[in-house]
Amino acid sequence: DGGITQSPKYLFRKEGQNVTLSCEQNLNHDAMYWYRQDPGQGLRLIYYSQIVNDFQKGDIAEGYSVSREKKESFPLTVTSAQKNPTAFYLCASSLFGLASHRRHEQFFGPGTRLTVL
């Protein structure tokens, strides 16, 4: 289970505030991902990054922003533009190098539960 961490575990936010969720990995993985999990909705991709200083929008990127300044870190900012931010947020990482046979497998962090008050 070790290797990818998220903080904080629980986060409370007032409406109109931006908050940043942390995701760190020491697995030397190239790719990192952010998902949102709502009851009955599965895992929906917010943003992903396959190399440092580059990232792409996923299926529900509106109201979120990310950065990838270091290989091991991929923070997610939930902005005030996100209309319904209360959810469970999961970060994941995977090997990306062409030499890896396991490059598709994604390893998940423990998650951050965000509640908007």
Place this chain on the structure above:
Amino acid sequence: GENVEQHPSTLSVQEGDSAVIKCTYSDSASNYFPWYKQELGKRPQLIIDIRSNVGEKKDQRIAVTLNKTAKHFSLHITETQPEDSAVYFCAASISRGSNYKLTFGKGTLLTVNP
């Protein structure tokens, strides 16, 4: 983009029975199909995966089958145990160029009754 449908959304079985969860995908270019298990309050973890050049894969009590023509794949759990109770997610991935993102189904809550 890719769309993955998963059924049923809930499944209740008696201990020792088999459980089957089915998924369909929309993009025929998808070539990687993992299954994740998420216990209550915990992170999803990969339990088995299959690639499009294989029709079936087995790991102890768990097996996955893939029908590329029909674009569906299934998870089979035999001799279920209470510790198999969890939410199971299927996913599909299209590896085009440098893109390896997964599209997940909505999940199946499996309850194994002792």
